[in-house]
Amino acid sequence: MLGELAEKGVRVTVEAEELLKSREADLELIVKLIGLQKPLISKEDVESLLKPPELRPVEVVPAAAFAPLAKEFSSDIRLNHTLDVTGKSRTRGEVENFISYFRNRYERLSRMLRRNGTVQTDLADVRKRLNERVRVVVLISDKKETKKGNLLFEVEDMTGSFKVVVSQSRYNEKILDKARGVILDDVVAITGKVLEPYIIAEEIEWPDLPVVREKSRSENDVATAYLSDIHFGSRYFLEKKLQSFVEWLHGRGEARELAGKVKYLVIAGDVVDGIGVYPNQEKELLVKDIHQQYAMFDDFIASLPDYIEVIAAPGNHDAVRRGEPQPALGKDLVSSDITLVGNPSSLSLEGVKHLVYHGTSIDSMISSIPGTAYAHPEKVMVEYLKRRHLSPIYGGNLIIPENIDYMVIDEPPDVFHCGHVHKNGYVQYRNTLVINSGTFQDRTDFQVKQGHVPTPALVPVYEMKHGRLRTLDFNY
Ligand SMILES: [Fe+2]
Ligand SMILES: [Fe+2]
Structure with missing residues (x-):
């Protein structure tokens, strides 16, 4: 190193020489020393150039504390068991x-x-x-x-x-x-x-809903988020987008105040993609074990804030009997401590009446009623309300003839929630808020062939005290 410096005509003090003699030639340091343009380089000059750059303290901006309002309230879920087939199937199919x-x-x-x-x-x-x-x-x-x-x-x-x-x-x-x-x-x-x-x-x-009817609101300022058609196990399942939704619930993202109000999460079926739902389905599966598919669902539940109550109904892809009405998913499949209900089912969340139905019969409704289409599932849902029935065409989809028709809409709901068509849609009909909650599954090859365009990762959230509905977009 000293030899190189002498070659360039740089002179150094004895102390500086002491410091430099053990060092190997360092071109960067030589350039810097020449750059000082001093007749004699001191020990301090060398030391100042050898010192690692001072670390500037990183400015840590503490995130404003997330204080979810929903955590303050205890939950209030009431199931209307008479309108749920779970544990009550009596038919012998005769x-x-x-x-x-x-x-x-x-x-x-x-x-x-x-x-x-x-x-x-x-x-x-x-x-x-x-x-x-x-x-x-x-x-x-x-x-x-x-x-x-x-x-x-x-x-x-x-x-x-x-x-x-x-x-x-x-x-x-x-x-x-x-x-x-x-x-x-x-x-x-x-x-x-x-x-x-x-x-x-x-x-x-048609029997229809009454024209005038009071809409129930919750007393507490809490909200319900609606999901359906997550299809865990499918190779089209949008894991990262669902993760963004979870992050949002934890207060990381926009509209944090609203995130903090979410007390309930209702899932209207097709929790998993299932096995053998249609021919060659295995080609579309990433996870081919039904228990593993539900284990993914359990992991999702575990990742949610612990004060959120989850209510889940099955759909035509889930591992219960295919014919409607469907009983709730068993504890052998879902081990999380959540409320498992049948399809369809009626429940009240803080006094706000919910009717939850997967929507399997939407297909036969669209092929029978002029003016309905997959692009507007909410219009089909209004047709259900008019008829006060969730699957009017017997044989249009598989119906199990129980002694009671569980598909009749006995009580007008405040919120009517369906899924199945993977397309978000909303409408207010005679004081019933009609919601189709879309999907967390990407467009499948089958949907491409059908020309059907789903709307993944859009989550409707309803503020039950104020009667306000917002849709959160997790497609970023
Ligand atoms: Fe689905
Ligand atoms: Fe479905």
């Missing part, structure tokens, strides 16, 4: 079960249609009322369009059967439009004139 299933459906829905002191005629008595106007409450057993464009229905009640015509005429456009939306097994009230062998329909009514 004809008598099928008959009592339909009788139960008809009785409950017709009771809703017989409100307000309306007078009904039994189908057995219709022939006695020729040329008169009657109101009948019936189940639709057949629907045909004639060559002339009239609609012809076969209808039945507990006393008999009859035919109903909705005729094509320019004065009749409104009723004809309504009649086109009538589907098989609908229970409706039809008003019309008896011209044997037909009733000529003038009005058709």
